[in-house]
């Protein structure tokens with residue numbers, strides 16, 4: 145703590161001995177390599193109850209109702225002769241599906257993501273149950289990202305419903321600009337989002353969650369002690385359930401308690417590296433830039449079998465495994481709002497020799513069935529003489545679906561006759 149005290153004393157604008165709060169706050173500024181650079185403004189934009197809100201756009205009559213979106217095969221709404229739709233109710237559900245997400249009205253009953261649908265049905269039996277429609281979610285994801293990209297160039301994609309945006313160039317105008325982004329997203333989609341605007345990504349991410357839905361939360365460095373420190377430590381992205389439990393066992397529950405925790409004690413539990421990160425995070429320090437280039441080059445899933453499989457005799461098992469791998473790859477693409485053009489398979493045989501084959505599709509896809517078809521084309525080109533111990537599916541040549549739509553007008557201009 146001594147270094148920070150020193151830094152704080154030097155950096156303290158009013159001079160003199162700073163109180164405890166100033167120590168940490170000024171330390172967070174002075175220990176940053178960017179302390180001499182202009183102040184950064186980073187926005188984290190998160191769509192509100194995204195999947196559920198898209199469903200409400202499709203079925204406006206459900207507005208205000210408790211609606212649960214489930215994974216797997218669920219009943220589609222049935223159009224009645226009188227033009228109204230009949231929806232499935234939670235209480236009628238039998239099966240092992242899980243909740244993908246739910247509207248705020250359903251959350252009020254205690255229904256949350258990853259809960260079994262039958263368990264959720266006991267909490268909210270009259271809620272409406274809808275199947276997930278990833279095609280629609282991707283479409284709206286593209287629309288909101290495009291709306292933001294039209295106004296702000298420095299965007300980092302972090303998921304189907306969230307992005308970071310660097311608004312530093314707007315200086316004192318950044319909060320007003322963030323409000324403009326919210327309006328642009330609403331105009332493009334009819335959906336609300338929440339924005340956290342803060343000096344870095346870590347704080348912005350925490351803030352976007354503070355005033356949901358339709359929130360705009362602006363955090364200045366001097367607000368960290370009053371607005372961030374009272375929050376539970378698990379609100380920091382990177383402090384998972386295990387770390388939360390360990391911290392709780394040490395009597396550390398809030399971010400403020402973490403900021404003031406003894407580093408030696410933390411090190412005994414978490415090691416040097418994670419302790420250093422924990423401490424910085426609790427002080428609100430994060431120098432990571434908004435990265436516009438995509439890091440993900442490919443998405444893949446593979447499975448090693450419990451026993452080596454024979455292609456003719458174990459055809460059914462192999463087909464099922466292949467289908468499940470493709471579904472998981474498609475799920476990964478969905479999660480990151482990506483699509484890919486090159487689909488590949490990997491096979492490892494009983495003698496550990498490995499074969500890969502790939503195929504490039506005419507256009508990018510994130511559809512499990514299209515990926516499966518492509519993997520079958522690849523498999524036709526493999527000689528099967530040995531038993532198989534591992535099967536993998538990979539998709540590469542990735543693109544953000546919002547970028548492929550952005551290129552469309554340019555191509556139309558190049559070929560006006562088409």
Ligand SMILES: [Mg+2]
Nearest residue numbers: 190191193305
């Ligand atoms: Mg969201």
